[in-house]
Structure formats: structure tokens, C-alpha cells
Amino acid sequence: ELKVEQNPLFLSMQEGKNYTIYCNYSTTSDRLYWYRQDPGKSLESLFVLLSNGAVKQEGRLMASLDTKARLSTLHITAAVHDLSATYFCAVGRDLIFGKGTKLSVKP
Amino acid sequence: EPEVTQTPSHQVTQMGQEVILRCVPISNHLYFYWYRQILGQKVEFLVSFYNNEISEKSEIFDDQFSVERPDGSNFTLKIRSTKLEDSAMYFCASKILDGRNIQYFGAGTRLSVL
Numbered sequence: 539e540l541k542v543e544q545n546p547l548f549l550s551m552q553e554g555k556n557y558t559i560y561c562n563y564s565t566t567s568d569r570l571y572w573y574r575q576d577p578g579k580s581l582e583s584l585f586v587l588l589s590n591g592a593v594k595q596e597g598r599l600m601a602s603l604d605t606k607a608r609l610s611t612l613h614i615t616a617a618v619h620d621l622s623a624t625y626f627c628a629v630g631r632d633l634i635f636g637k638g639t640k641l642s643v644k645p
Numbered sequence: 646e647p648e649v650t651q652t653p654s655h656q657v658t659q660m661g662q663e664v665i666l667r668c669v670p671i672s673n674h675l676y677f678y679w680y681r682q683i684l685g686q687k688v689e690f691l692v693s694f695y696n697n698e699i700s701e702k703s704e705i706f707d708d709q710f711s712v713e714r715p716d717g718s719n720f721t722l723k724i725r726s727t728k729l730e731d732s733a734m735y736f737c738a739s740k741i742l743d744g745r746n747i748q749y750f751g752a753g754t755r756l757s758v759l
Contacts, residue, residue: 581750632701635688
């Protein structure tokens with residue numbers, strides 16, 4: 539059974555600083571997804587990582603995938619308030635989600 | 646931009662009643678999904694549907710649940726006899742089969758079972 543673990547589950551960030559969220563998964567997969575969810579809203583696709591060593595960047599967010607280590611990271615550069623949300627990684631064809639990381643950016 | 650549409654946005658029902666949650670996937674998408682998210686918890690896969698049949702289902706998707714594509718546009722989730730623990734946000738998603746396989750999510754239906 540595929541398990542997906544994220545850490546940390548909560549992250550209080552200071553504006554301007556850098557942070558990393560980790561996503562580990564238990565069985566082989568060649569694709570991993572990152573989604574963002576604002577409170578009370580749906581899930582917005584951020585990144586699709588399709589191969590070992592894949593790196594994608596959008597604004598202050600950068601995601602990478604190491605399929606050998608079964609690990610993806612989501613790196614936040616110089617956090618700003620509008621990044622406050624819950625971020626989920628998901629693995630597999632039917633999307634098995636991690637528990638999510640709730641980010642809060644404080645001035 | 647095309648989007649997945651879900652109705653209603655909020656459904657309140659009494660325990661033991663049947664509910665039908667409706668979804669209109671993006672028009673050229675071929676794969677359809679239902680997920681649920683209990684308040685404050687992670688998103689959980691329920692079922693996937695392709696070519697008019699269920700492809701995969703999770704252990705949550707028991708005999709109380711069923712899905713249907715009654716016409717060319719709608720995709721429904723039926724809960725036959727709701728329980729208190731069915732209270733959750735239910736998300737529909739769809740995707741087209743391409744290299745990226747991104748699932749696009751609807752805004753969700755909040756189901757409250759009293």
C-alpha cells in the first residue's frame with residue numbers, strides 16, 4: 539500500500555526567509571504532484587514531476603524529485619504572505635495524498 | 646478556461662438519507678475521480694472511473710457508494726444511506742490522458758449529515 543508522508547505538517551515562516559517541505563513515499567512511482575489549497579477552496583495544481591531529477595520552478599516555489607530516495611522537496615525562497623496555504627504532495631495514478639503542510643507566513 | 650463544476654456547493658441531509666453529488670468534468674477529459682476531505686484532514690481517494698466503469702476504488706468506497714455517468718456530461722456520486730461520518734468535502738476531478746496526467750479539481754461539495 540502506497541503511503542505518503544509530508545513534513546513538517548505546520549510551518550510558520552518569516553517573510554523573506556527560505557524554507558523546505560519534504561514529501562516521502564513508500565513505493566516506486568515515476569510521478570509526483572504538488573497541489574496548493576487555500577482555506578475553504580479546492581486544490582490547485584502547482585507542479586508535476588515526471589522523472590528522477592526533475593526540477594520545476596514557478597516564482598518563489600521550486601519542486602524537485604528523487605525517485606531513488608522516494609523523496610520530493612518543495613523549496614520556498616524569500617517567503618511572502620500570499621504563499622500562506624496548505625500544500626499537498628500526491629503520488630500515483632489515483633493520487634494518494636500526504637497529510638498536507640500548512641504554511642503561515644508572518645511579517 | 647475550462648473547469649470542473651460541482652453542485653450543490655453545500656448539501657445538508659439527515660442520517661440515513663440518500664444523497665447524489667453532481668459533477669460536470671472538463672469536456673474532453675476521459676478520466677474521472679471522486680475524493681473526500683474530512684474537515685482539517687488530508688484528501689482521500691475514493692474512486693476512479695474510465696470508459697463507463699470503475700477503474701479503481703479505495704476501501705472507503707464501500708457498498709453505500711456508487712458512481713454513474715448518466716449522460717455525456719455529468720458524473721455523479723451517490724451515497725445510499727448517509728452516516729454522520731460521511732460529513733466531508735467531496736471533490737470531483739478529471740483528467741485527459743497526456744504526458745502530464747494532471748487532475749483538475751472542482752470546488753467541492755460540502756456534505757453535512759445531521
